[in-house]
Structures are given as C-alpha cells and as structure tokens.
Amino acid sequence: MTTRPDTTLCLHDVQEEQARSSPAVWAVVEDDLRFDYRTAQRRVLQLASVLRSRGVGPGDRVAWLGLNSFRVVELMIAAGRLGAMICPLNWRQTVDELEFVLADLAPTVVVAYPDPTQGDEGVHPRLRAAAEEATWYIVDGSAEGYESVLTAADPDVTPARSDPTAPVLIMYTAAHEGRPNGAMMTHQGLIAAGVVHAVMHGAFDGGQPVFLAALPLYHIATFMGCLSTLLLGGTVVYLPRASPEGISGLLASERCTWAYLTGPIIGQVAEAVEAAGSSLPDFRTPEAYVSADPRWASLGTPSPAPWSRYPGAFGQTELTGIVTYTALAVGAEGAAGRPSPWCLVRVVDGEDEDVPQGEPGEIVVRGLTAGAGYWNRDEVNAQRSRGGWWHTGDLGRRESDGSLSFVGPKTRMVKSGKENIYPVEVERCLREHPAIADVAVLGVPDPVWEQSVKAVVVPVAGETLTEDEVVAHCRERIASYKKPRHVVFAADLPRKAGRVDRDELDRLYDGGGYPGVGA
Template structure:
C-alpha cells in the first residue's frame, strides 16, 4: 500500500466511522475521502503539476487534513509554515522554498497579500474563510462540481511528499525532505509500536506545522477517531475536559504539559479511565516527574519516543512495559529514550565518526528507510548530515549493554567549564528532585576564569519556597561538585516554543548578548 491509497482503503473498510472532530464539526472517513478527492480534482483544474510545492499557513483545522491528503493523492509537496512567523520571515522562507500555491486562513490574508507580490513563484492563493482580495480563490467554492472519484495521478514511493522547515533556533531554517515511502513506513511503524486499535480515539495538541503531525498518519492507517484542537497556549483544565468528554484513549504531550496537568487543582474530578496511553516526546522527561505521573495517571501506560524532523521522527521508543519504578534497573532506564524503533538502527560515534564502545558518550547517529533524503537545495548541509550513510543527530548519547539509549545533551547545549564537560540534563534531573521545583533548565553563561559557569533558571511550585543557596547545596549533595550551579535565577515562567520545548537559546541570549563569543 502507498500513502496515496491509505485514506481510500480506510474509508472503504469503515466509511461511517468518525474520522475527524473539531468543536462541533465532524467528518466520517467516507465524507473525508470524498472531500479530499474533490479538492484534488480542483487543484488539477488549477493547472497543478505533480511535484509543485504548496505552502499552508493556517491554525490547526480540519481543512489542513483535507489539503494534505489531497496533495498526497496528486503528488503535491506539502510545506507547512509556522503561523507565528512575521512577514519578513515568511518572505525569507518562501524565497527558499518557491511554492506555486498557498492555502491560508482569512486572518493571514494581509500578510499573504504582501508576500505574494514579492515572491515570483507564488501564483495562486486559496483562502479558507471570507476572501479579502479578488486575486484569491475561495476554499469551499473549489469543491463545487468536482468529482468524488479517485484522481488518476501516478505517485511513486520515492516521490517527495513534504518539506518541513526546521525550527531555526540555531540558525537559518533548512527544509527537511520526506518521501511517500518514508511517511508510509513511519505510519506503519508507529501503528505497531503504539499497538493502535481501530477503536482508539486520539487527541492532537501540537501545532500541525510541527513534524509530529506526520507521525499521526498512523491513526488514518488504523481508522482511529481524531479530535483536533486549535493550537495555542496549553490550558490544563481545558485539556483534561477534552480528554474526559471525548473518551480519549491515546494522547501525546511534552513533559512541561504533563507537569502542568499534575499541578491542576481540579485534576481528580475528570474521568480519564479511557486513557490507555500517554506519549511524551520533544524534550527529556525528568525521572522524578515521570515517577509521579505513573502514580497519578493510574491505569495509563506511558511511552516515550525520541526523534528529530530529520529522522522520522519516531526513532527510539521506551514502551509502557519498560516504565518500571520498583526496581533499580527499571528506574535507571526511565532516564533513557528506549531502544531503536522499528525500521531504525543506532550507534554512537566519536569525532572521527568511529563507533565507540557501549557505555561511552558520543554523537548519536541513526540510519533506516525513514530518515530524510536531505535538505532542500542544500547539498553541503545534506552531505554533512548524512555522511557515511548515517544521519548525525547532533545529540550526545550513550548506549547500555541492552541497547537502551541515554541522551546526555545536545552538542550545542553542553557546558565546558574549566575544561570539564558538563551536561545540563544531568543537573536538571537533580533540580527536579527538589520538592519546591516546578520547572528548571540549566545553561552555560560567560565566566572570565572558567570560560563558562553553570546557571540554573528555576520556576517554583505555587506556595513553595527555596533559596539559591539551598538549591546549589542540594545539587552538590547529588552531583560531583564541579557540576553544581554557580548561581540560580528564579522566574515566574520559562520561555517555550509552540511545541512546549523550553527555549534555552532565548535564555542564553540574556547572558551572552554583550559577549564577542557564544560559547
């Protein structure tokens, strides 16, 4: 089966099954497939050519699914754009990607109007909602008079299916290319790793422009019901209410979201008895938080997966049966990101790309049929990423004798103080053990004597207190002395990306701004 056949076959098996729910709007699999086919034919009528790149600038919505699935059937290349980007940033990224079409929601019309006039490749704008300009097409009007038959376009497994722009937190965004085969194998692996059942009901919380969206094609493959929520600030009570009302069985969070849920005073009043699996990814889960989560979410299994836009992103998996809190080895493995997922293999290498013995720290490299084919129009970056046939993740990690992988830190997050390597995650794990700490992150800051010193930035739990000296002493009790923070700052909140990751770059900028170096 190919990606272009996935929706058709699911609709054939279970036409009346609810596919998508967003607020009061629902579509069955048959209704979704019919609308997708009509949209695909409409695109062909607009002179769409296989391989055309199509920009999408929307909030999370049902239309996003329709657009993506239609492009899959006619060989289009989906390019989701972060809806938080400003005009200048969009201009930069459109110039790089050169899309022919753009789908956008009406609230972005002014920005699209300005950018379209400056990007020669952008020929057609399609507006979801009231059309503000006569030059744009109306999304719903495209469906009128179009056939519900499957479009007759030959799409191959190695055809390009999507380009996801990396976040750009460390530099200019790069377009990660993903093929139809890549995405089908990823969906197949995820359905198996998650043990998905046809009656699963899934809620999606992340922005659809994030690569985690493509991990969720496994739910179309399995015929699950998918509940959508407009992205934005995460509100614990709202999330708990949706989990309860829709009897959600599978949901993905980042650790900061789980921490917020556990702090919600009304947590116990919600019926979460149908929730059988919580996925967590995108950032390390402190072991203490994970142990508390396993207790509070009583009959819910937890699964961690690790990956990157370039790798899958489901690259390693720590399944529910490996979440063990009553043995020493079980607790130790909670700090790992599991073992290689289906279709992947991993190894650690030194700076010369030589494999190192298990137990030693090196760069995590992976290979398999789900990894990216490279970066759009960036051959040098692609060769660097995929040198030697292995994808270089930029993460420091070690692997134990049983194959469990422990992410030590990002290469560019490591602190070098007085010639010693200090991995922030190790210090953060200890800070999360302190009963007063709600959130913590650790960065290196300029130090004239040591080069860098360790700075902890902490958010305390409501009603709790702690001093900087107390937290430094706590770390010294649990770590080698050279790893302890030299200083601690307290904040009301930590800056986070839309996907929930703590933005260390933003925090670092406050301390390195006046320096002539960044490390």
Template sequence: MSWDTDWLKKRARITPDRVAVVDGETRERWTYHNLHDRAERLASYLLEIGVTKGERVALISPNNIWYFDLMFACTKLGAIFVPINWRLSKNEIYYILEDCQPKLIAYHDKFKPLLSSRYRGSLLNINQQHEILLKKTSLQHYFVDVDETDPLAIIYTGGTTGKPKGAVLTHQSIFHNAINTITSWNLTGDDTTVTYLPMFHTGGLNALSIPLLHIGGKVVIDDKFEVQRIIKVINEERCTILLLVPTMYHVLTETELFQKTSFPSMHTFLSGGAPCSYRIYDAFAKKGLAFKEGYGLTEAGPNNFYINPNDVMKKRGSVGKPMLYNNVKIIDHNGDEVRCSEVGEIVISGHHLFAYYWNNPTVTAETKKNGWLYTGDLGRFDEDGYFYIVGRKKDMIITGGENVFPLEVEHIIAEHEMVAEVAVVGISDEKWGEVVTAFIVPKEGVSLMKEEIELYCKAYLGSYKVPKIIRFVSHLPKTAVGKIDKKQLVEMVL
C-alpha cells in the first residue's frame, strides 16, 4: 500500500470539531469526529454480519448522511460501496443487484417496494435500524490491507441506451479526482456546498462532496429541489460553491426570488451533466455572479476542466482547460489529434479514471485503450486552448450527408424569447437518412407556431440545420439526474 486509503481518519484527527456534514432539512450537524466515529461503528457492524474485503454493500436512499456512512465504512474494510439509482424500475434495480451481488442492501423505507422478493441477501432498514446500530455496535479492532488500486465503489451509469454498466472506481480514482479538484479549483476548508444532485450519481458524490470533505470543508445534503428552500439553505449555511444541472438552473433563474437574491456568500455557480443554455449565462452575468460549466462523466472524475470565472463571458460555452493532473485530447476517426477548431472525440487520461466495467470486459476494452478513456463525446478547442463540448457522437445527426450537432441548434432555439426549453434529436427518414427534429416547451401562457421557429432558425442556421419536424410539448422527459432523455423523445416520434 503506497498511501493510507483511510484519509477520513486523518482528517478527523486534524479537524475533529469542524462541521463536516449538515442535513439540509433538519439542520442536524456532524463534525469530522462524528463522521469518522459513525464510519468506524458501521464498519464494525459490517464485520459482524460477515462483510469482508471485496464484497459489495448497496444503498438505495434519498440524499442523506447514510451515503457517507456506508462509503467510509467500505473504505476501512476494503468493501465496495454500490449506490443504487432509485429512479430506475424495479426490474432494472433487480438487474443491478443480480450483477453486483451485494452482501447487504441498506434501504430507505419508501424504496422497499423497489426491492424484488427474488433478492436473497441481507437487508438493513436504515430508518428503523441504522442509528440504533451506530449506538449499540461496539468498536472492533481489525486490520484490512487496502491498496489504492482496490475497488471502492461501483456506480451504475444510466440505462437509456441499454442495460446499466457498473463503472468500478478504485480508491485511487476517487482520491485523485478529489486532489485534482481541490488544487485546480482552489477549494479550501472554508468552502461550503449544498448537494442537490442525487448521491447515487457521481455528480452528487464525487464532483464536490468528497473533494470538500477531503480538504475539510462543509457539505450540506438535501434532496428536495425547491427554489425557496435552496436559496434559504445557500444563504443560511453561507454556501460558497454550488453544482446543479442545466434544468435546475433553468428553474432557478426563471423565478422572481432569484432576481431579488444577491447570494452574498457564493463565489461560484457550476453547471454540469449537460451543455447549458446561453440564457443561463446571461442571467448570472446580469447579477454579477460567477457562473461556469464543467465536463465529466462517471468513468472520469467527474471533474476534468477548469475555467476562471473572469474568462467565462469571453469564452462563453467553454468548459475551460484540462485540470492539473489529467490529460485531454481530441481525436478523429483514425485516432489522430485534430487541429484547432476541428471537431473530434474527447479522450481523457489520468489516475482519476475508472478501472473497468463490472462483469463487462468487452465494453471495458472498447472504452479504455492504452490508458485513455474514449468518452463518446465530441468536442473542439480554440486557438487559446479552451475546450468546448459539441455533443455525443451517437447524437450527431447526419441529414442528406451533412453533419448537424444538436447542441448548436438547441442553443439558437433556446435564445428565442418565447421558448422555455428545447431538445433536438435526429429521426430516421427514408429520403434524408435523418431529419433534424426539435421538441420545444413554450413559455407559460404563450403560443408558438412552427413557422415562427423556422423563420427564426433560418436567420442563424444553414438550411440543412433548420428542424424539419417541430413539436411543441408541455415538458421534456428527464433522466434520474435531470438530463433531457433524448431516447424517449425519439420514441415519441417513431
């Protein structure tokens, strides 16, 4: 073992009395000493029921401290933490449990119906038993030789393109993402965030929560995204940095309360998970607040870029430059690096990469090659070395032999004053191969015509990029983490 993987033990020793975690609803607070003690006691309980190194421990729960309890207990034992996406169907969850075969499933009361009776492992009702166990369980003396390359977590990536894949994150993966984030983003122990992204997702767990705990900051956990509540939490807990997905920012910036709030403690608003509308950039710029986008994925970090907030408006839409301890390049279909402004696939290397897909060596070999992660995302960089995300390779539309990037069309339509939300997909067509198709949510109380959108697009886009099919809808379907579910949109037309 080249370094001690149990860094929480040392953090608790250095800053035992600092507040580590706050419940956003009850405002219950836990210090670093509390956090470490809970993990020690839970590790002792897991040992009592026979959980050993390499075995999986699953959790299905809304955001709360139990995520940290189980993850840090697994850190100590060399066990593998598996947070479960509770927004999946019962069959999808059963598939995940069959795939990873957890020794124990800890669950919240309200998600008990999602657990199939076919599952034969141990169950722990965290509402009824968890706190009692922590009080009653006596600390055991144990030693487990845990190496940095041992698995720490399996995070299953979305199921919109097939069965979920379990991305295995090692102690090294999570540690290096934390260090890279802290050093590149200049995080300190004085920083506070509130985690609204679901903690079964890498954005909720690893984007800010783990890095801030690593440096001795404060993490507020909440799971009810309501504008009045989030603004209250930000101001009362004096949050300094926040990560939301674009759909959350869309809701936030459209409210009168956002316009009236100055956010005096905040230094950075971050957006991730999907490309962001320029309208959101403008909403923050008008208030003089720092706003920027990031880029990442479960298999890499998820943090990979840094951009100075002072550069955001002159490089609007850019995710910035690669962080200190990772490398990024953009390649063409032959694997050669592209030139400035050319579009290609984003590939990433660094110690923060995932190790492999659980029980899936074939897809692992297709995704990781010679130490590089092939993301399937398209990007470009400008003459100053700033990177821009163009979209997913699988989302690129080829119509009449021309390439159309949905994000470009979405950005244009989103700027229309009567449009609330938009998503663009390609629909199979006998004549054109694919046709550009736009799904538009009009602003409340307004009426839009297809011809209006067509004329608007023709003023800014080449004719082949103008949507041939335009559908007005009341809402856009979203995935578990708030991304627009484009697979569902395609199915709505077919």
C-alpha cells in the first residue's frame, strides 16, 4: 500500500500553522488586551487542558453566554481539539428562551460574560439550574474566573483529534416549529466557507486584513468574518457590545480594513465618524454602505470585493452560511446566482425529483459546507437529510440559464433588521395569554427594518385586552426584536381547510415584504 501525507485539516491545525507562520502578528484586539498568534496558540492549549480536566470530550458541548469576545473563537478551537463543540448563545433572548436552549444543549462547561454596563453581576438562577450539571466559569477577573483558571493551566500536550467532518460549532436558529434547533457545523465546512467568504468580501488584497467583529457572534455572518481573518493570518478586533461610537472609534484607531454592518447602524456609524472628525483610509467601503448613507463615499476606500458590487446570495446557518452568490453569476437571470465550488444544489418537488426549469421547488444542498444537522433532533435530521441532500425548507427556482432564484421560505418568515422571526414562535407565545383565544402573526413592510411584526388577536369572549398588554406579554417571554410592533384585534381569523389563510391574512392586514422574489 502506498504511503501518502495526512490530508486532514481542522480548525486547530489552522491555528497552529498561524502560530508558526505569523507568530508576531496581532491575532486579537479586545478592550485593553492585545496578543499575537504565538500567544493565541498557547492560550488554546491551556484552555484545552482546562476543558479536558472538566470532562469535555468527543461530542460534548461548551456554551458561551455573553457578549462578543475573542474567547468564543478560542473556546471553539480548544473544544475542537477534544472533538467537542462550542455554542454561542443569543444573549438578546429572554430567560425563558435561554433556559430552553441550555436544557436542550446539556453543556459540560458554560462560560458566562455578563455585560458590566447593564448591571449584570452574575447569571440568572434559572439559567444556572438549566445547566446545573455543567462547570461554570465567569469572565470577571476573579481568582476562580475564566482568565485566572486559563492562565494557571499547563498547555495540553495530548495529540488533537483530527476529524474534519466532526461538528465543532452549534448555532441555534430561528424557530420553524415554535422552538429553535441547534445547527451543527463541521471543521471542513467552516474552513471551506471561510475561504470563499474571504474571497467574496475582499478580505485579503495584498495587505494585512483587520476585521472588526462588532455585530453579535451568535450570527453566522460576523462569525465568518472572524474565521476568514483567522484563515488569512489577520487581526480580529472584538467589540463586546456594538454602538455607533464604539464602532467608529475602533474602525479609525485600529485601522480596520473590513467589518460587517447592516441596517440602521450603517448610517449611525457614518454620523459618528463624521462627528468625531475621523477618517477611515484603510477601510474598504462596500457599495451598499454608500447606498444606505452617501457619507460613506468619503469615509473610506471603495471596496473592489465581489460582494461589494454584487451582494445577492442564498444561504442558511445549517449550510455554514452562504451557498450561492450573485457574484458567481453576474448578469444571470437568477438573483441568487450560482453555488460556490464546495456545494451542489438541486430544486426538487415533494417526491425529491428535480422540477423543470422555471418551476418552483425546494432547494436541497450537499457538499463540504453542508452541516451535520441539528443537535439532539434525530427525527428532524432524518427528514431533512433524506437521500443524502439537506432539505433547506426554502423554495427556489432554476432559471433557463441554470442560475438560481430564491422564492421564499416554505414556512412564512418575517425578516426584521436581519433577524429571522417565525410567526409560529410568536403565535405560540401569545397563545399562552389567558385572554387570547386565537392569534395569527404576519410581517408588514417597514422602511427602517425591512419588515416588522404585526399580531392579529382574537380575544376570549368577554375579556378586554390592550395593545400594550399584548406587547408586554411577548417582551417578557421572547427576545424583544420578536415582539409585535403592531397589534390589531379581530372577531376571527381567515381560514382555508381549517388552517389560517396566510395570503388572505396579508391582504386584509397589509402584510408583505417577505424574503425572496416571489413565486
């Protein structure tokens, strides 16, 4: 048998190589901390030693509960060395939502990073109880805290596990069926997606990439920016909690070359840069920023990146982010473009047969960036992965030139400020109110947020209910961005064959603006 080199490559291998190739390059900047790739590698080995001592091994989960931090990435790499997974939790969610996720995840270790500016001095007792079997570490500077335990540990010298197909990252996605699912992503998927992400965003143009991680790391977009920069041996600047002033200050002082900003904060940052009298000569400004606020035209250097000029795409967290890019099909019929080299895409009917060109069907995907399914959801995984293809639950259309159009989710979804909100989750919350007999939720166009949530509520006979009471009920139980911005009361809901008629609901209550291009 012919002997050949080892072809496996995991995230911890990438980190190790950067420590050899770029030992003195700044890997991380966060608040007053700044360290190079040599130090980053030592911290990962020390952290792996800590995790191993707490019983973390293959298939185990480590949870991060808190603000943005470089520690999320080093936890992922250290956990990956042991065959385990990291899950950054959505800190914007309510205690009820986080309690469910922690109980579902059953982590072996939880690291919490409370927000000192919000008076968070610890962790809610219900969250402790939801993961009572876990070892908890707090990033607080104490003798028992995360930093103290890490720096006191000896580096782990045990050979790392090397399975590129093993999941290493879990992100809980919006709730299709009323409860969220944890999408698992693999070493090979993250590396492959990170390479394409770097190319599409022009992360490396001959200079040293410096990425500002300002928006939440529990979203795949910001996480991919950090990962792409790691793959290129660049610097990631972490901002624990985003603010226009904080973003503008770091863009200038750290000479950041790129960042992921979206929605109203694009204009707010431009205003903050202008107010501070700063300039951003190193920043590569995407065309979308200039379109959102013309002041960006004079704040940086125009980005030549493909994503800047052609930002359309189709993707989902379960597929490690973006699958198809408009930039790979410039001038094509389909607005979603064509797949990256790592993916195969089909559009199928209910029998999983390919539909003719021009006909809508479900988008199914396989390839390197396809994830490992959902954590702890065997039945759902069997259904979504049938035939060896990941069934996205999204509708698409193959155009005559072979390019792809995204039609929309099979299940109605609201997109507000880039957050995915499934009506069924908000409806489930509202049905818990004793004065609500029936309810339906829809999305309505919003000039600032793309869409906002509207609830059509049927009160229990004889009960009185106000709009404020409905909104307050949601605010206490689900993330604030999911609560209705509009509430209307009705005697009944439009139905067809016993189910709520979503199209008629939109017609009656001014729904629209949903993701996709329409069937």
